[in-house]
Amino acid sequence: MKTDAFGACSVNVYSGQAGNVSVSATVVNSPTTTQSIVITFSQAGTPQLSKIYILNSMDESPANGVDENTAEISTRTQEGIAVPNVDLTATVSNEASFITGDNRIEFITDANGNATLPFTNIHSGEVVMKVWQTINPVIYAEESFSFAEGNSNLMPVLELSIISNNATANNSATNLIKAVVTNVDTGLPLANAPISFSIGNSSSDATIIGASSFKTNNAGEAYVSIIDAVAEDVIITATLSDSSQSESVVITFTKTESSALKITGAFNVNKDMAIGMPTTAWQGAQFGLYVTGGSGSYTWKIDSPSLGALTQSQSNQGFTLFNFSNPQYGSYSITVTDNETGEQDTYGFVINAIFEGYQGKDTLFSLWVFNKGDGLASPQQLTELYNEWGGWALIMVGSITIMSIGVMILGFL
Structure with missing residues (x-):
């Protein structure tokens, strides 16, 4: 081209791709006289989604959970130009499901604005598919499909x-x-x-x-x-x-793995008692048995010289309390049973002295050995009572308060 009367000329440059372009101008008769500039082409605007189309490309498949109906999805502008890479969400009704196993799926159209959605059902009848733009649900489309009765071979x-x-x-x-x-x-x-x-x-x-x-x-x-x-x-x-x-x-x-069920010993409010105790008692005396192992769910059974001589008064985690409601001489046996495993353990003792107050006296030395014929308790019997139940200054023996020199205890809980 030639310059005009002012020594100028112009040229239009086009590009199909965004980016920088270098443009050079050279004087024909003077190749060394040249100059270049860089110009930029920006990205064309993204087509705006206006419509979603659902094409029923496969229909009336058997409802056997294997054969598929197929929908072809396309995203277009108002002028019908493809809109690529659109995030869409789709659902199908009547318990149909996509290849994910769900009746709802999220997907993206390809570079041509298209996507294919196969789906199955084990129920015959109509299935409605709905597809919408995930970020703008007001742009959507619906289409009906149908599944035929399933093939018996499937x-x-x-x-x-x-x-x-x-x-x-x-x-x-x-x-x-x-x-x-x-x-x-x-x-x-x-x-x-x-x-x-x-x-x-x-x-x-x-x-x-x-x-x-x-x-x-x-x-x-x-x-x-x-x-x-x-x-x-x-x-x-x-x-x-x-x-x-x-x-x-x-x-x-x-069954739950646990340690063996075992009664490990007896105790009263003052002290732990030796194995085989108590051997002395009075009406209202209370003691407990420690229990370990097993499932923690127990049932207790009392064998005593007479019904009601000894009763279970309280059960706690790790121990159970018993009360001499009507003490009798003789052998006692207490058995614990694990409710889940059936495992058992037994604790035994013999009561050979039962004490009560005598004629309303309120001193230790008026303790009467009940039904023994020996009358008042001997020093040896009082020592046995002390050794089993602990030091005292106040202890309830039936309805009689017995006073003595010693360490004060508060009775049984």
Whole structure:
């Protein structure tokens, strides 16, 4: 080109890509006379989404959980220009599901503004698909599809197996069950098959952790975990949603590992008592037995010379208290039983002196050895009473207050 009368000329530069472009000008008759400048082209504006289209490209597939209906999704401007890379959300009705196993999915259209969504169902009938822009739900589209009655050759087969068993019955350790649903004809897994689990024996203390009804994963599998607080056998049943099939297995929970059940000794409010004590008593005297091990859930049984001679008054963690309601001479046997394991231990003693007040006297030396014929207690008998029940200045023997020199005690709780 040539310069004009003012020695100037101009040129228009176009580019299909954003970025910097170097433009050089050279005088034809003087190649060394040249100059360059850099110009910039900016990115063209992104097309604005106006419409979403759903094309029904595959319909009326059998409702067998395998065959798919297919939707072609496209995102366009008002003029029909493709809008790429749009974040969309889609749902399907009537328990249909996408390849993720859910009835809802989030996805992005490709560089041409297109996406393909396959989905399945095990229920025949209409399925409505809705697709909307994730950040702007007012731009959406809906389309109806249909699933035909499932092919009998594609009906599901349910199998149930035990993955882990013999968990400890501590209401924490789990047994794990797996259900697998497959195609009866091909043996291939059926994803998204609704299945529910239940405990077959109604008297069981077992519990299913979390949900008991859900859909199989892409491998046609569903898992459930069970806990129990009691050692027992438990029946677990899996059932397909249409109740066409159910399978059951028996799992086992074992007893809690614990130390042996044992009565370790006796005590009163003042002191621990030697094994085989008490040997002395009075109406209202109270003592306790220490117990360790086992499950912590116990039942106590008293064998005494007469009914009501000794009664259980209070049970606590680690010990139980007993009261001489109507003490009698003779042998006593106290047995503790673990309610969960059946384990037992027994503590025995013999009462050979029963004390009571005599003729309203209020001194230690008026203690009467009840029903013995010896009258007032001997020093040896008083020593035995002291050695078993501890030092005292105040102790209740029936309704009589006995006073003595010694260390004050406050009686029995």
